[in-house]
Amino acid sequence: MAYLKIFPRSLVAKADGSGAYIGRMTYDFEQYGRMLYDNETGVALEYQLLVRSGWSIRLTNTSQSLAGLSVFMHAMNYYLFGVLQFDPISHWNKLSDKDCEFYFERVYFDMGTQQFTAVKKKPVAATADGVKSFIRAKLRS
Numbered sequence: 001m002a003y004l005k006i007f008p009r010s011l012v013a014k015a016d017g018s019g020a021y022i023g024r025m026t027y028d029f030e031q032y033g034r035m036l037y038d039n040e041t042g043v044a045l046e047y048q049l050l051v052r053s054g055w056s057i058r059l060t061n062t063s064q065s066l067a068g069l070s071v072f073m074h075a076m077n078y079y080l081f082g083v084l085q086f087d088p089i090s091h092w093n094k095l096s097d098k099d100c101e102f103y104f105e106r107v108y109f110d111m112g113t114q115q116f117t118a119v120k121k122k123p124v125a126a127t128a129d130g131v132k133s134f135i136r137a138k139l140r141s
Contacts (some may be wrong), residue, residue: 003032003111004029004031004110004111004112005108006028006069006108006109007027007029007106007107007108007119008027008076008107008110009011009026009104009117010025010026010101010102011023011024011043011101012043012099012100012102013043013045013088013092013099013100013105014094014098014100015100019046020045020046020047021044021046021049021100022043022044022060023042023044023045023099023100024040025043025057026038026039027039027041029066030108035123039066041060041061041069042059042060042061043058043059043060043073044057045088052094054081055081055087056081057073057076057081058073064135066094071113072109075109075114075115075116079109082115086106088100106117106118106119106121107119108122
């Protein structure tokens with residue numbers, strides 16, 4: 001069991017007029033086997049010209065109590081813009097006054113390995129068969 005897994009769910013942001021997007025990221029996390037759902041943190045998506053050209057995401061709330069969130073955000077920069085090739089301008093209408101949304105595939109960030117991993121889907125039939133065999137075993141005993 002990993003001590004911390006963060007499951008990003010969505011980004012909701014709005015153009016701020018300077019070319020950046022300000023909003024929030026919703027995520028779930030598992031800490032020492034306990035799941036906590038519907039957590040949010042403020043984020044900003046900005047285009048960087050000086051350090052390295054490209055988009056970046058950063059925390060706007062500096063008072064987050066979740067240890068490791070800054071490590072997660074560093075990895076999120078690579079995952080969101082490098083792996084997923086997310087570009088806010090091509091995904092969202094910059095002129096819109098409405099919130100723009102982006103939903104993540106089912107992945108989690110494991111603090112132990114410091115990597116994103118796809119959540120394995122369990123086939124419904126296999127799960128149902130597993131429950132049936134468990135019930136049969138209980139009835140026999």
